[in-house]
Amino acid sequence: MAASLTMTRDVVICWPDELLQEVWKRIKERKLKNIPVVDKDSRPVGVLHARDILQVLLEESKDEEAMLRDYVMGIGY
Numbered sequence: 001m002a003a004s005l006t007m008t009r010d011v012v013i014c015w016p017d018e019l020l021q022e023v024w025k026r027i028k029e030r031k032l033k034n035i036p037v038v039d040k041d042s043r044p045v046g047v048l049h050a051r052d053i054l055q056v057l058l059e060e061s062k063d064e065e066a067m068l069r070d071y072v073m074g075i076g077y
Contacts, residue, residue, distance in 0.1 A: 016037055021057065
């Protein structure tokens with residue numbers, strides 16, 4: 001009798017219109033380096049790299065920090 005080996009894993013994916021914060025959360029939870037991007041029919045359209053997502057999120061954070069600092073200091077308002 002031949003042994004049947006099944007190696008299945010939950011495939012972690014994201015969609016093009018998904019918020020990066022949600023994708024980042026999933027990547028951190030699963031300790032992934034990349035995540036496939038799929039269209040509405042679950043066909044692959046690309047790959048997001050954790051490093052790229054983090055860069056965008058950090059840049060957004062810097063922009064928000066600058067706007068808050070300007071607001072508190074009364075610059076431009």
